[in-house]
Amino acid sequence: MALIEVQGLTKAFRTYKKQPGFKGALRGLFHRKYEQTLAVKDVNFTVEEGELVGFLGPNGAGKTTTLKMLSGLLYPTSGSARVLGYVPWERDDGYRRQFALLLGQKNQLWWDLPARESLELNSKIYGIEEKLFQRTVDELTELLNVKDKLNVMVRELSLGERMKMELIAALLHQPKVLFLDEPTIGLDVVSQKTVREFLRNHNATKKTTILLTSHYMADIQELCQRVIIIDKGTIFFDGRLSEILDRFxxxxxxxxxxxxxxxxxxxxxxxxxxxxxxxxxxxxxxxxxxxxxxxxxxxxxxxxxxxxxxxxxxxxxxxxxxxxx
Ligand SMILES: Nc1ncnc2c1ncn2[C@@H]1O[C@H](COP(=O)(O)OP(=O)(O)OP(=O)(O)O)[C@@H](O)[C@H]1O
Ligand SMILES: [Mg+2]
Incomplete structure (x- = not known):
């Protein structure tokens, strides 16, 4: 059985459409007009254990929406998905302990705490044993070159340092599946490279299954043999990166x-x-x-x-x- 199985996954957002002007706003109070956005349409794919798959698409294609459904943050409108045998949006505790979602566009750490304490809080939430926590933080801060930043308040970290801490936070409970949504966004080329090499190594040694979105082709080229391309909510390519050249x-x-x-x-x-x-x-x-x-x-x-x-x-x-x- 594949580790991630997605069938007919569909998500429609209903958004309120405000009519222009004051009169429009007034009218809207009584007769709301809704618009439907089909963010994800009948998406199908499977990912095997240990794969590192690139999830590509232009802005608004439906990548984040898909990853949020696979993480149980959003309910789909229709369709089904199983990750590690769990239905993500049933939010089983067993599932929560085995996957992580990193949203590069969002801050998930506690802003007003030093990085170490913010990580510690995360580790408490997952009930990670103190020794294991120390060992993991030691190892990962070393690999990502942020050891000397552990005492800095999260709000004072640079973008790249924060992203590396976010990554460490996501890995504390040693998830089997990682959903990484733009983990290198806004980083300088050196930090991008560090994060890329870290991810490649992590995938190779820990056999972690990774679904990764990025607008940087260097990330995709260096990390992913397989890519899934989505556009307007629909998948139109799923195959080897090298095949794209032949096809397109x-x-x-x-x-x-x-x-x-x-x-x-x-x-x-x-x-x-x-x-x-x-x-x-x-x-x-x-x-x-x-x-x-x-x-x-x-x-x-x-x-x-x-x-x-x-x-x-x-x-x-x-x-x-x-x-x-
Ligand atoms: N909460 C929401 N309410 C209404 N519409 C939404 C919501 N979230 C996303 N959308 C819409 O769904 C579509 C897909 O958005 P999504 O964030 O999944 O795209 P994306 O592929 O991640 O794009 P990007 O590369 O810009 O991050 C977009 O048209 C977006 O405007
Ligand atoms: Mg997105």
Whole structure:
């Protein structure tokens, strides 16, 4: 049985639509107009134990709503889900002890306490034994490089330091399943890297199952072999990250170096593909996938080419194109 099983999961929000102006507001008191937002529509997927899956989608796609349902914070409108055999929104204590949700956009620690005490409170809530708590905090603060920040008030921590503490808080009870909603948002590149490496290592050694959302493609590329892409509440891709290039990238990048530069610089290259860059000694072309071989042949025949390089379009660009559609 899969560790996470989601079937036909749907969430509709009913929001009150205020009519413009004072009259509208008055009218609204008596005849409320509601609008329905289908945030998540008939979503299906399964995740096996130990997988680290990237959950991607543009703003408002339904990622956070899905993670909140899987954490039991929201009831679905219809559909079903099981995580570790539990129905999340039944809020069984057995489930609560085995998963964690980190919302990068939200502060979950006690703001007015030093980090250590805030963590301690979390550990008391879960009834974690003192020794185990100390050991976990020691280990994780070391790995995340925030050991010297334990006595700082949470409100005074930098964004990155706070996020690392949030992560530690989420891991205190050693959850088997982790829902991470933008755990690297707003962090500088160094901290992003630290958190990424930490997560990769944690997933590999503890076999923790992780569902991760991020708008940073570096996170996804470095951590996830599998991605689920959601748009307007509907899943439209679930597969290996590398498959995205095959399915959605219609072009490749061909870069040629030229011996007699002038010949290349003056040549009309539009018949080969779209010219992206023209440097003094090299030219980068975007060429339709199915034409790459014939275009390379033609380039070698027609021009004094000294080197040729074929590459995939960066996955970041492909995802951006998918979202832009
Ligand atoms: N409590 C709510 N009440 C009404 N509508 C909501 C509520 N929460 C979310 N929505 C709507 O549901 C849709 C999905 O929102 P959600 O937060 O799941 O998106 P997301 O994929 O996490 O986006 P982002 O990348 O911006 O975090 C959006 O249209 C949002 O406005
Ligand atoms: Mg979100």
């Amino acid at each position: 990238a219609d072009s490749k990048l061909v870069t040629i170096s030229c011996g007699a530069a002038a010949n290349c610089q003056n040549a009309d290259l539009s018949k080969y593909g779209e010219v992206l860059e023209r440097a003094s000694d090299s030219i980068k072309l975007k060429v339709k996938r199915d034409r790459v071989i014939s275009v390379c042949k033609a380039l070698l025949d027609d021009l004094p080419v000294t080197d040729i390089d074929i590459q995939e379009v960066p996955i970041e660009d492909v995802i951006r194109q998918i979202f832009a559609r």
